Amino acid sequence: MRVNYIKNLRGLLLIGAVICISGVTKAQNADVVGLDHVVQDIPRFDPPITRVLNLEIGEGGNNTGFDMAPETTPKVVAAAVAHIKNKMPKGPFKPTWISLTDNYHVPGWFIGAKFGIFLHWGLYSVPAHQSEWYEKHMYGNAGVAAWHAAHYGDPAHFGYKDFIPLFTQKHFRANQWAALFKRAGARFVIPTAQHHDNFALWDSKVTPYNVVKMGPKRDLIGELAVAVRKEGLKFGVSNHGIENFQFINPPDSLTKRLKAAKADLFDPEWKKFYHVADRSSLACQQFLVNWYERNVELIDQYKPDMLWFDNGIDQRYLDPLKLEVAAYYYNRAKSWGKEVSISAKKAAYAPAGTNINTIGSILDFEGKVPPGIRTGVWQVDTKIGSSWGYTEDMKISSAASILHKLIEVVSKNGTLLLNLSPTADGRIPEDQQQVLLSIGDWLNQNGQAIYDTHSWIRFSDKSGNTRINYTVKKDTLFAILTGTWPQDAITIASIKPGKLKGSVKEVTLLGRKAPLRFSQQESGLKVYLPADAPSNPAIVLKITGLKMNPSTATKSGNPNFAGPVKAD
Secondary structure, X not given: OHHHHHHOHHHHXXXXXXXXXXXXXXXXXXXXXXXXXXXXXOOOOOOOOOOOOOHHHOOOEOOOOOOOOOOOOXXXXXXXXXXXXXXXXXXXXXXXXXXXXXXXXOOHHHHOOOEEEEEOOOHHHOOOOOOOOHHHHHOOOHHHHHHHHHHOOOOOOOOHHHHHHHOOOOOOOHHHHHHHHHHOOOOEEEEEEEOOOOOEOOOOOOOOOEOOOOOOOOOHHHHHHHHHHHOOOEEOEEEOHXXXXXXXXXXXXXXXXXXXXXXXXXXXXXXXXXXXXXXXXXXHHHHHHHHHHHHHHHHHHHOOOEEEEOOOOOOHHHHHHXXXXXXXXXXXXXXXXXXXXXXXXXXXXXXXXEHHHOOOEEEEEEOOOOOOOOOOOXXXXXEOEOOOOOOOOOOEOOHHHHXXXXXXXXXXXXXXXXXXXXXXXXXXXXXXXXXXXXXHHHHHHHHHHOOXXXXXXXXXXXXXXXXXXXXXXXXXXXXXXXXOOOOOEEEEOOOOOOOOOEEEEEEXXXXXXXXXXXXXXXXXXXXXXXXXXXXXXXXXXXEEEEOOOOOOOOOOOOOOOOOOOOOO
């Protein structure tokens, strides 16, 4: 049934193109041609998914209702698309699902990268309190509002905008950061170019609220792009900006007070920074156009290898605008001669409704790892500490726990994107650096079991108190041991005589030169281990001689439905 569904996908997209895209090209007016105007005036929510989902591979769709997206209508989105002034670059991509399906492929560099660095880097690190959502909570959470008043004063006199001069980045050294990321073993780096708070960390001509005109008075994204690429790493940017339009929702009492004083949220000079004073359809249209312009500016100025989007772009009524960004980006990349990709969550770029049919992008899971093997190409973003943005009381995860997650993700065929939390003055705190260096030391010795690998026929087994995760590179099987170091020997039950093609020729322990003794038994492959347990939090056995399964990557990034195998 799944195979038939894939064969019919192109037909489904053709139908969807008529419904979702018809009448939203630049050449048309704000009103959508060919669709009922009354329907266009009604907010359109993604319908709930009623069929049974394959939860083993993390299948899911968009949340019903608005999920951080601007609460608007298809008519407003169509008007925004109609008012885009940027000329579409020449190239094979058009802003349609069919065009993305026909022309997109997952970048080759990403398939084998397996480990990247993410950065939640922004104004919220100045108060360094609660989380990267400080702006939202200081205007809507009683506890955070009281903390803000005690430390900075009333919002009428010190609002979120007043953190901008304090975001100095005086200790930021792009070369030092890039060298650290290289030592950590990362293959790509994605800083937050803009978070929900609407402050741009690049040199922008389409928004005055940026780091060159305000705050540090330097192009942070530009400096980091140069330094990261100098280290031989890929460089992307994340844009969370579409969530800004309705990010702040102050209580009536605060609204009335600030409005009467024309202060902070209602200061005319900052109206388009906060987007609280005017949330009309026209204001939303202008906001969406500006969101598109900011993406185009990031694309043109920094040639990102990946353009990463957070929640907020998921709802289907935003599809016409998302398609414009995708077509622009991919056509630009063609002219650069680069392989690039958008990465997004849930079903943002999946018009058929669930993330097993993603088009023109790489699926990102926030924090959660699919329970089983998911073939295709995907990634998990996870934070190094207790919050995404820097806070003074944040607790940092151990290097061992991060490595265990990396191993789990890679054994299930994914890539890990590890988020760091820099400070307002431009430092990566020492405790975060130490975790990165420990990860880098492990990868320096054991990276061949991570980079350029893919999943095996199962992702893990247990042997006593030892977990065994598997990865594959060509015809080499890696068995990665975590947990309790086995006494003298370990039996790998999944490698039994006659169950696999070929026979084991050699077993080595990465970091040791001499091959290990082994015996093939009915209960599995028994490997005799040295008495002294290596100090690393994960140990890798390299097994050769067996015929392994081929790469499970796909051109689209979608699962190939070969079927996941559960671990014991």
